[in-house]
Amino acid sequence: MCLILFAYRPEGPYRLVLGANRDEFYDRPTAAMGFWPDAPQVLAGRDLRGGGTWMGTTTTGRLAAVTNYRDPGAVRAEAPSRGQLVSGFLQGHESPLAFLAQLGTRAGRYNGFNLLAGDLDSLYWFSNRSGGHRLLTPGIYGISNHLLDTPWPKVEKGKAALAALIKTAGILDPEAVFELLADRTIAADEQLPDTGVGLEWERLLSPVFIQSPGYGTRCSTVVLWEKGGRIDVWERAFDPDLRTAPTRHFSFTLQKAA
DSSP states (O other), X not given: OOEEEEEESOSSSEEEEEEEEEEEETTSOEEEEEEETTEEEEEEEEETXXXXXXXXXXXXXXXXXXXXXXXXXXXXXXXXXXXXXXXXHHHOOSOHHHHHHHHTTTGGGSOSEEEEEEOSSOEEEEETTTTEEEEOOSEEEEESSSSTTOOOHHHHHHHHHHHXXXXXXXXXXXXXXXXXXXXXXXXXXXXXXXXXXXXHHHHHHOSSSOOOSXXXXXXXXXXXXXXXXXXXXXXXXXXXXXXXXXXXXXXEEOOOOO
């Protein structure tokens, strides 16, 4: 994922409202979201090259997502796939805090990342570029390719749009969340960060929804987790020509973990 916008424990019927865009090279093989045959409680897509996934939920109330931390000068080709952090948490049974404590002992093996991990009791953010984890309190948050709530234009714009949606709507229409995830507005040059990729790429990467010939937003995901225990997840995938695959919708009520 390259952008995760979410409201945690907002006022109203939801425990979590989340919208996310996964940005990736179009030639990277990917399996669409679905329940995994080898782990039937996991609902997620799959990265068929590096293993793992960029985002997923479970029928027992676990959720995780990852974004890369953009620092091209520090990338190591031999580092393990960051998607395995998400799949490892989703398939595990330990608390988010216990998982992150163990991850802290080996986080330096990975290229830079942000990890969102939570269950029925808590939600945490962790980055191996920030020195540890943070227990999240109710609020509206954004993660792109720097740290939590770094005020990049698309993070600030997305958070404001999500806050407005939640304020004006009781039961949310997922189409409204997809609409804010589809914003292709390029930020002004004076607002762009300098992450070491050059001005042309900073411009290309600045919208909420990214499009270019070889790289862009591959899918958008919306999660509405009701306080009563129902979770609805929608995934909308795109090809390089921005043709949209049929939106996949999954709905389930949380089960108690075995």
